[in-house]
Each structure stands twice: as C-alpha cells, then as structure tokens.
Amino acid sequence: NAGVMQNPRHLVRRRGQEARLRCSPMKGHSHVYWYRQLPEEGLKFMVYLQKENIIDESGMPKERFSAEFPKEGPSILRIQQVVRGDSAAYFCASSPRPKDRNTEAFFGQGTRLTVV
Amino acid sequence: GEDVEQSLFLSVREGDSSVINCTYTDSSSTYLYWYKQEPGAGLQLLTYIFSNMDMKQDQRLTVLLNKKDKHLSLRIADTQTGDSAIYFCAEPLDSGYALNFGKGTSLLVTP
Numbered sequence: 001n002a003g004v005m006q007n008p009r010h011l012v013r014r015r016g017q018e019a020r021l022r023c024s025p026m027k028g029h030s031h032v033y034w035y036r037q038l039p040e041e042g043l044k045f046m047v048y049l050q051k052e053n054i055i056d057e058s059g060m061p062k063e064r065f066s067a068e069f070p071k072e073g074p075s076i077l078r079i080q081q082v083v084r085g086d087s088a089a090y091f092c093a094s095s096p097r098p099k100d101r102n103t104e105a106f107f108g109q110g111t112r113l114t115v116v
Numbered sequence: 117g118e119d120v121e122q123s124l125f126l127s128v129r130e131g132d133s134s135v136i137n138c139t140y141t142d143s144s145s146t147y148l149y150w151y152k153q154e155p156g157a158g159l160q161l162l163t164y165i166f167s168n169m170d171m172k173q174d175q176r177l178t179v180l181l182n183k184k185d186k187h188l189s190l191r192i193a194d195t196q197t198g199d200s201a202i203y204f205c206a207e208p209l210d211s212g213y214a215l216n217f218g219k220g221t222s223l224l225v226t227p
Binding site for chain 1 (some may be wrong): 119122129146147151156157158159160161165166181204206208209211212213214215216217220
C-alpha cells in the first residue's frame with residue numbers, strides 16, 4: 001500500500017506563473033489536508049477536503065490559492081500568479097475518516113516550491 | 117495565531133539521551149503529538165499523549181507533559197544515528213482535524 005504521494009517533489013516557477021501541486025492520498029482515504037511550511041516556520045494548516053468537497057479552507061490565502069479533490073484523480077493545490085513569498089514546502093496528508101484523536105493522518109514527502 | 121515553540125537544533129553523541137522540548141499554546145488541548153521527518157521523507161507520527169497523562173513511555177521514547185506550563189518534552193534513550201531527523205511537536209486546532217505544528221527540532225546524532 002503506497003503512502004501519500006506528492007508530485008513534483010521540487011518545483012521552480014518564475015514570478016507570475018502558475019504552480020500546480022498534486023497529492024494522491026493513500027488507498028481508501030477520502031480526506032485530504034494541505035499544509036504549508038514557510039522558511040523557518042512550522043507547518044500551518046491550509047485546507048481540508050473530502051472527495052469533491054471543500055470542508056474547511058480557513059487557512060487558505062484569500063487570493064490566488066485554490067484547492068480541489070475531484071471524484072477521480074489526485075487532489076490539486078493551485079497557486080496562480082506566484083510571488084516570492086509563496087516559496088515554501090507544501091505538505092499533503094490523508095486519512096480514511098475525519099482526523100481526530102483516534103484517527104491518524106498520513107503525510108506525504110512534500111513539494112518544495114521555489115519562486116524565482 | 118500563537119506559535120508552538122521548539123528549539124531548532126540539538127546535537128548529541130550516539131548512545132546518549134536526547135531531550136527535545138516544546139511549548140504549546142492551548143491549555144485545553146486534549147492530546148499532543150510528536151512527529152518525525154527523516155531526510156527526503158514525509159512526517160511520520162512518532163507518538164502522542166493525552167492531556168490527562170503526565171508521562172508516556174514507548175520503548176526508547178518517553179513523553180513528559182506539564183500542563184500547567186504547557187510544556188511537552190520527548191526523551192530518546194540510547195540515541196542512535198538513525199534517530200537523526202527533524203522532530204515536530206503538534207497540537208490540535210479547535211477543529212480537531214487540523215494540527216498546529218512547531219518549527220521542528222533538527223536532531224543530529226554523531227558517532
């Protein structure tokens with residue numbers, strides 16, 4: 001059973017371009033969480049999705065960022081018109097049920113986005 | 117929001133004990149986590165402790181919780197080179213499903 005797969009592992013974009021980060025959850029997991037780790041910061045929650053639905057996007061910047069988790073295929077975190085401040089590591093986690101004290105969320109290796 | 121605080125670096129000799137400290141933010145947190153991130157890998161849940169416990173021991177790992185001071189520590193006994201990694205302390209956000217992480221402590225174990 002493969003773990004949470006994120007790709008690409010490293011992504012370089014010029015200012016103004018779009019970045020698309022993909023996350024394939026573990027088999028049987030329908031709940032996906034995206035986190036961002038800015039340089040010298042801890043991981044910060046961005047968005048929680050269940051198949052085809054955004055449950056909580058309270059941690060998402062209001063502009064340029066969007067996330068989806070379609071019925072088929074991976075979850076996508078999309079950043080439009082990237083700026084240097086978007087450079088960070090983006091982590092995805094998945095769980096079979098909504099994560100609580102009794103349910104573990106499994107993390108991917110992360111995508112390191114560098115905006116030049 | 118407030119930050120979970122951790123020291124950034126720790127270096128120990130192989131065979132010694134390591135103690136990684138964390139100060140969390142929410143005194144009502146019902147459980148607290150330690151995650152480990154090895155080079156090039158994702159975060160792996162290492163252990164957790166419920167807030168009604170003062171201590172939890174799991175083989176070489178000992179977690180101590182001081183709720184009054186909102187202080188959490190992770191002790192690794194007989195530290196091995198394979199323990200070299202980044203260790204993250206985390207507490208649940210109000211939602212319960214999202215976590216608030218510290219910046220991580222880089223542990224370097226030298227022979």
